[in-house]
Amino acid sequence: MQDKQERLALWQKGLDKAKARFPERKDKFETSSEIPLQTVYTALDRPEADDFALPGEFPFTRGVQRNMYRGRLWTMRQYAGFASAQESNERYKYLLSQGQTGLSVAFDLPTQIGLDSDHPLSEGEVGKVGVAIDSLADMEILFSDIPLDKVSTSMTINAPAIVLLAMYLAVAEKQGVDWAKLKGTIQNDILKEYVARGTYIFPPEPSLKIITDIFAFCAEKVPNWNTISISGYHIREAGATAVQEVAFTLADAICYVETAVAAGLQVDDFAPRLSFFFNAHSNLFEEVAKFRAARKLWAEIMSKRFGAKAPKSLLLRFHTQTAGSTLTAQQPDNNVVRVALQALSAVLGGTQSLHTNSRDEAMALPSEDSVRIALRTQQIIAHETGAADVVDPLGGSYYIENLTAQIEDRVKEMLAKIDELGGAVAAINSGFIQRQIQDSAYKYQLDVETKDQIIVGVNQFTVEDESQPELLRVDPAVGIEQQQRLTELKGQRNAQAVEQTLATVRQAAEKGDNLFPPVLDAVRAYASLGEICGVLREVYGEYQAKDLV
Amino acid sequence: MAPIRVLMAKPGLDGHDRGAKVVSRALRDAGMEVIYTGLRQSPDQIVQAAIQEDVDFVGLSCLSGAHNSLFPKVVELLKERGAGEIAVFGGGVIPEADIPGLRAAGIEAVFTPGTSLEEIVSFIRERVKKDHA
Amino acid sequence: MPSSWQRQLAKAISKIENMDPQALSEAASLPLDNSSVQIIGVTGPPGGGKSTLCSQLIQALAAEHKVAALLVDPSSPFSGGAILGDRIRMQALVSNPNVYIRSLSNRGNAGGVGSSVVSILREVMSYSFDYILIETVGAGQSEVKIASIADTTLVVSVPNLGDDIQAVKSGILEIADIFVINKADLPGVDSLYTALRESAQKQVDGWTAPLCQTVALEGLGIDALLVEIDKHWQWLQQSGRLLEKRKFAAKFEIMELSRVLLQKHLDKVPAEVLARNLNRKDINLLQRLDEVYAEILNLFGEV
Numbered sequence: 010m011q012d013k014q015e016r017l018a019l020w021q022k023g024l025d026k027a028k029a030r031f032p033e034r035k036d037k038f039e040t041s042s043e044i045p046l047q048t049v050y051t052a053l054d055r056p057e058a059d060d061f062a063l064p065g066e067f068p069f070t071r072g073v074q075r076n077m078y079r080g081r082l083w084t085m086r087q088y089a090g091f092a093s094a095q096e097s098n099e100r101y102k103y104l105l106s107q108g109q110t111g112l113s114v115a116f117d118l119p120t121q122i123g124l125d126s127d128h129p130l131s132e133g134e135v136g137k138v139g140v141a142i143d144s145l146a147d148m149e150i151l152f153s154d155i156p157l158d159k160v161s162t163s164m165t166i167n168a169p170a171i172v173l174l175a176m177y178l179a180v181a182e183k184q185g186v187d188w189a190k191l192k193g194t195i196q197n198d199i200l201k202e203y204v205a206r207g208t209y210i211f212p213p214e215p216s217l218k219i220i221t222d223i224f225a226f227c228a229e230k231v232p233n234w235n236t237i238s239i240s241g242y243h244i245r246e247a248g249a250t251a252v253q254e255v256a257f258t259l260a261d262a263i264c265y266v267e268t269a270v271a272a273g274l275q276v277d278d279f280a281p282r283l284s285f286f287f288n289a290h291s292n293l294f295e296e297v298a299k300f301r302a303a304r305k306l307w308a309e310i311m312s313k314r315f316g317a318k319a320p321k322s323l324l325l326r327f328h329t330q331t332a333g334s335t336l337t338a339q340q341p342d343n344n345v346v347r348v349a350l351q352a353l354s355a356v357l358g359g360t361q362s363l364h365t366n367s368r369d370e371a372m373a374l375p376s377e378d379s380v381r382i383a384l385r386t387q388q389i390i391a392h393e394t395g396a397a398d399v400v401d402p403l404g405g406s407y408y409i410e411n412l413t414a415q416i417e418d419r420v421k422e423m424l425a426k427i428d429e430l431g432g433a434v435a436a437i438n439s440g441f442i443q444r445q446i447q448d449s450a451y452k453y454q455l456d457v458e459t460k461d462q463i464i465v466g467v468n469q470f471t472v473e474d475e476s477q478p479e480l481l482r483v484d485p486a487v488g489i490e491q492q493q494r495l496t497e498l499k500g501q502r503n504a505q506a507v508e509q510t511l512a513t514v515r516q517a518a519e520k521g522d523n524l525f526p527p528v529l530d531a532v533r534a535y536a537s538l539g540e541i542c543g544v545l546r547e548v549y550g551e552y553q554a555k556d557l558v
Numbered sequence: 559m560a561p562i563r564v565l566m567a568k569p570g571l572d573g574h575d576r577g578a579k580v581v582s583r584a585l586r587d588a589g590m591e592v593i594y595t596g597l598r599q600s601p602d603q604i605v606q607a608a609i610q611e612d613v614d615f616v617g618l619s620c621l622s623g624a625h626n627s628l629f630p631k632v633v634e635l636l637k638e639r640g641a642g643e644i645a646v647f648g649g650g651v652i653p654e655a656d657i658p659g660l661r662a663a664g665i666e667a668v669f670t671p672g673t674s675l676e677e678i679v680s681f682i683r684e685r686v687k688k689d690h691a
Numbered sequence: 692m693p694s695s696w697q698r699q700l701a702k703a704i705s706k707i708e709n710m711d712p713q714a715l716s717e718a719a720s721l722p723l724d725n726s727s728v729q730i731i732g733v734t735g736p737p738g739g740g741k742s743t744l745c746s747q748l749i750q751a752l753a754a755e756h757k758v759a760a761l762l763v764d765p766s767s768p769f770s771g772g773a774i775l776g777d778r779i780r781m782q783a784l785v786s787n788p789n790v791y792i793r794s795l796s797n798r799g800n801a802g803g804v805g806s807s808v809v810s811i812l813r814e815v816m817s818y819s820f821d822y823i824l825i826e827t828v829g830a831g832q833s834e835v836k837i838a839s840i841a842d843t844t845l846v847v848s849v850p851n852l853g854d855d856i857q858a859v860k861s862g863i864l865e866i867a868d869i870f871v872i873n874k875a876d877l878p879g880v881d882s883l884y885t886a887l888r889e890s891a892q893k894q895v896d897g898w899t900a901p902l903c904q905t906v907a908l909e910g911l912g913i914d915a916l917l918v919e920i921d922k923h924w925q926w927l928q929q930s931g932r933l934l935e936k937r938k939f940a941a942k943f944e945i946m947e948l949s950r951v952l953l954q955k956h957l958d959k960v961p962a963e964v965l966a967r968n969l970n971r972k973d974i975n976l977l978q979r980l981d982e983v984y985a986e987i988l989n990l991f992g993e994v
Contacts, residue, residue, distance in 0.1 A: 118571035118622055122598075130600065133627030134571050207573015207597050212908075247576045334576070338671045371671045373623070373653050439738060447579050454580045458675055467672040477654045483623065553743065553908065554596050554779060560709035561772060561796070586772035593794050596779035606785045607778065609694050610792055612701035639694040 013053055024048060035461075040295040041453075042252035044415050050407035056414040064359075064400045068308040070301045070413065071401040072359040073324040078397035083355075084362035085387045086163060086328065090115035090140035091374050092487045094150035097140040101155060103377070109384060111193075113163040113364060114151070115139030116173070121208040123169040123542030126491040135488035138374070139165075143495045144537045148176040149183065158186045162193035163238070163328065163362075168210035170197040171219050171524060172541050175532040178231065194235035194284055194328070197223060200261040200433055201240050203552065204442045205247035210542060213434050215549035217268045219524060224269050224279040226525035235284040237265060238328060245288035246334045248450020251299045252416055254288060256423035257433075257442055259306060263424075264433040266315055276315045280322035289351040289358075290332045296351070297403055298412035300327070300358025305413075306420055329355035330364040336371040340466035341478060344368035349386050356396050357403055363387055373480040498535060506534040511544050518548040562590045562686055563613040567604045568597045569632065572622035577649060581617065584675035590682070601631035609641050614689075615682060618648040618665075625652050630663035637664075645685055649673065693788040700818055704793060707810045710951065721813040723937050728820050729924050730812065732841025734827045734863065739847045740873045742780040744907040745826050749781065751913055753789040756821035761811065763804050765828045766796040773797075777826060791820075797828050804828075806951045809840055809944035838866035839943040842936050843923045845916075847871045848887065850879035864890045867900045869919050875904035875912065898926055961990055 038046040047054070062068075065075035074080070087104055089112075090097040101112055116139040119131035125143050126135045135141050142148055152162075157180065166173045174195050181191055199216040202209040209216070220237065227236045241249075241258035249257065262283065269279055287303065290296055307325035311317040331351040336344045345368050352365050365383040367375030375383070391397050403409045430436045437443070456462035463469045510531035517527045524545075531541050566582045568575055575597060582592045593611050595604065608616050616636070618629055629648050636644050648660065649669035657668045667681050706714030731748070733741050745760060752758045762777035775794035784790045798805045804827055805811075815823055827837050838844045846867035864870075870887050872880060884902065891900045901919045905912035927933040968983045 118573075122571055124571075130571060130598065133624035134622055137623040138572075202573070207575060208571075246574075248580075336671075370651075372651065447583075450576050451580050451583050454584070454675060464672070468674070480653050480655070482653075485626075550909075560705070563705075582774055586767055586774045587770045589770045589772040591766075591773045591775060591794075591796050593775045593778055595782055599782065603782055603785050606694065606697075607782065607792075609698050610701055610785070611778075611794060612698075612705045639698070641694070641698060 013051070017051060017053065040251065040412070041290065041292050042250040042295065042416065042419065044252075044295070044412065044419070050411050052407060054407050054411040056410055062404070067312070067323065068305040069324060070305040071404050073304065073326055073361070075400070077359060077400040078356070078391075079400070082391050082397060083360050084111045084161065085109050085384060085391075086111040086113045086161075086362045086364055087380060087384055088113040088115050088163075088165065088330065088364050089380065091117075091138075091481070092136040092140065092483050093491060094140055094142065094147040098151050098153055098155070100377075101151075104380070104384070105155070105160070107381060107384060108388065111161040111163065111362060112155070114165065116164070116166055117141045118208065120173075120538060121166060121168070123172070123210050123538060123546075125495060125537050125539030126488060127495055128539060131488070133488070135491050136483050141487070141491045142173065142176070142538060143491065144498055144535050145176050145179050145532050146494070146498050146535060148173075148180050152177075152180050152184075156186070157181045157184055158190040160192075163196075164193070165196045167196050167199055167202050167206075167208055168216065169538060169542050170195045171223055171528050172532065172538050174223065174234075175525065175529040178529065179532050188231045189233065191231055192233050194238045195223075196240060196286070197237040198240045198261065198265075198286075200264060200437065201243050201257070203437050203554075204244065204257070204446060205249075206243040209552045210546065211549040212552045213437070215518075215545075216552075217265070217434075218272075218521070220265060221269050221272045221274070222523045222525050224282070225272075225274060225523060227282065228274070228278045234282065236279065236282045238284050238286045239265065240286040242286045242288045242330055244446060245290060245332065247446050248334075248453060249446045250449050251290065251292070251295050252419045252423065253445055253449060255299060255303045255306070255416065256420045256427070257446075258285065258287070259303070259310065259420065260424055260427045260433040260436065260442075262307070263310065263314070266311075267432070270315070276311075276317050277319035277322050280311060280315070280317050281319060281324075284361075285325055285327035287327050287329050287355075287360075288332050289329045289355040289360075289363075291335050291347065291351060293350060293354050294403075294409060294412060295416075296354035297358045298409055298416050300329075300355070300360065301401075301404075301409070301413045302416040302420065303327070304359070306417060326361045328362045328364070329358075329360040331355075331366045333366050333370055336366060336368070337464060337467050338371040338477075339475060340472065341368045341371065343466050344371070345382055345386065348383060349390070352386055352390055353394075353396060356390055357401075359401060369478060369480060372477060374483065376479060376481045495537065499537075502535040507531070507536045507540070510534045511536055511540060514541060515544045515548060518545055562615070562682060563593065563611060564590055564615040564617055564682065565593045565595065565604070565608045565611055565613040566617045566619070567595045567599045567607070568619055569599050569601060569604060569628040570620055570622055570624040571598055572620050572624070572650075573597055574621045575619070577621070578617070578619040581619070581649070581675065581678060584679060585682070588679045588683075601628060601635055604632055605635040605639060605641070608636065608644055609639060613644060614686065616644055616646045618646065620648070620650040620652075623651065625650060626656055626659065629660055629665050633664035643689075647678075647681065649678075696818065697791055700791065700815065701793065703814050704795075704811050707807050707814060708795065708798070708805065710807060715807070715810055715948070718810040718813045721817045723809070723813055723816070723941055724934060725816050726928060726933060728816055728823060729920070730823045730825065730840065730842045731920060732825045732827065732837040732844040733847060734837045734844065734866075735847030735871075736849075739849045740907050741826050741847050742777045744847060744871065744873055744905060745777075745824055746781045746784065747905075747907050747910055747913045748917070749784055749790060749792075749824060751917060752822050753784065753787055757789050757819065758822045758824065759791045759815050759818070759820045760793070760824040760826065761808070761815070762792065762794045762826045763797050763808075763828050764794065766799050768799070771799065791815075791818075804836055804840070806947040809940050809947070812840065812940070836943070840940040842927055842933060843868045843920055845869050845871050845920075847873050848883060849874045850877045850883045867891075868898065868923050869916070870900055870902045871916060872902065872904045873907050876906045880904070896932070897930060898923070898932075961987065964990065 062071050064072035089100050117136050118134045120142045124131050126141050224236050227234050239262045241254040244257050245254040304325045308323040311323045331348045348365050355363050365386050367379035367383045369379045427436045513527040514531050517524050566578050582594050585592045633646050645666050647667040648665050660668050707718050749758050764775045766773040773796035844866050891902050903916045
């Protein structure tokens, strides 16, 4: 030890001389989370605790399984959906034929906010950022000719998740598929909607109640379904740093577990079905360290804070998406490279599934060509680079281990602060989390303005007169067609059954019973999403944004 | 000199407000008064707020692709209610091919991803100068 | 069409806010003793839910009356710019033809409102509103100015902000005509109630400030609060205190406007004089300022 320190001191002298001759590029080097970086890391910087950590063992820093991708590669899951259920169904079948291994459904904004396509606020939004689903009839088309027992399906749906999952279960019934065979995830993470993504409907309290209803129902009836995907992705997209991303996500997760436990659920009954969703951003090593730290933190939280005993309760399993906010409209082909490196960080960090963004997403929804390149990027990483051949290949690197520990410490600090404020909901209600995210977003933008942060093709290495590639355009007629279909449906269905089932939904909401069974009945009767959410809006009220700038 | 007043709004259902908020802060730091109206605003609400607040500019942000129907609506309503001299600018995920149409509909500037804050601030300042000249 | 008179009023307010001499003198010609409009001030520390409370009050009042709301937020000390965000919670009211909402920066002014606020009030009053609400900067202790201009001042507190007792000690409670404990469903409400009770009973002048509890987010307690606001209004009129309050507001207006004009004058003339002296090579400023000081005295005389 003594010897090593002496050598380092000596080396440092040489370094100072070298610096005098060749000054460094920047005054200070740091990560996105403002973790200061040394010139070099050595055995002296390695945290003592993880001398001989192994993957698949507590605290799972090195991975949730022993052999990871040597057994099965991560699930390649491209988020897709646009226009009508018909068109999205065709895109899904195309993606599956290209070797994609799971589906990821993007819904349009009216669907995500629980409004039907004919609602005045839906104007211009129908089918734009995802597929429009008004009722079970649309859902049947969305999954037609896709056997639900053969694919795993992830649905990015939050406030009305209970309705969309009920629709999925109803489609499975019609296909004759046993619910126990269904695999997939609903995002169902309302807390990050309040701070980062904005597709909330109800206030926190009833929202958390619905989430707990879903946990309870699925634990019994849909045992292999991931009932929530606790998401840091959008928090990061909204401007948070890597440390903030992990801290706020885990704070949200703690809140969900606390709520479910308070409602009488046993932690080991639902914890194995909790999953996570993170962002793969551009600072390669910080991202790898982030994933490792998050796994360790969660394992410790579950075992120490919640006394979880089932091994699967301790595992932080996560989906990753590359960082949409880093994509540039300028020289869009450069985005292929950004995405490849970000995706690599997710693989080196041990993700369970991955979405790679398409190069044209800073301009529009991705075209088919762009989606294919994005998928090929994952396949190249999987099959050509060797990155998937050894578990946690960066484990033991002085730098990575040090960074992992530093992220862990900083996240713990932030979690303590949020506990002090009274937990995630209180921290959201007081605007603390929103302000933290906005401060980071603004700081980042100012760094770009001053060129402390270089964005290739944007504030450096620019070219004049770029022409834009061919973009995907959603036919504006989609909105009108969708409205017509809804009107037709309303004419054909059994109006009495709709009325009755909606009344049962209202009763359950008022009494505080589990909402899932009555929602399922309403869905089966072809009540529309807007009708079901409308009833719930009346009972629960709507969330008033706490929108500080 | 009187501070420039700008209304920043998110028309439609899109919840991505990072850009709107970052721009709001930048305008504040450039000495302007920014009225932020939050998410899910209809063109009618935006225009009524702009009139009540006597703003010089309305800034619209939309990342959901609904800009072609929502942005021109705001300009139309402003004119209809006798507030046509309030200048409207917009930003978000907007394909280049849509920009001429938006400009023709009276959106004076369209800022796409990668635009510097400086650029937005100077657009506003230049526009004010032109107005006073 | 509400937009046309609203546009006219909005433009007039801007001119006054920007201290346009003509607009100021026009506003000054408007009466302040109009007793068909009640001016309600809402103040209290940040995080107390003032905006939510105001939006509930406006909504309730606007069912039968014409209501204007002036929402004041602080300006940035660095740039002078401001982000005025109180409106977010009131956007649902924006299309109500009975309601006019205007966000104002305090333009660097301590005290929760801008200097020209009373002149703005004269202007707004001339549009035959039944109620004018003023929500001040949530700065905590330096908001006593609101009491000088409002007929009825609501001081809003919330349990567990950690500063219950702090608030009691500061001057802000003494300006309350009505105490409001918002977020009254939070724990800690009892101790806050007790602390405020004492202060409330100390009130004199024939009015004992009542203590109301609300949960503004859920609209609870708003009706009861409105009853108290109305009681205070009746009392103001019967006791003759209303005109005294308005006189006080007018005095405040004169003082503020004079202060601003003087400040402008100071910024212009003596700055030039001082600059001249500061640039003299023969004075070492670090050593001696007496000559500069003498110059200042020379300009203004001793006070």
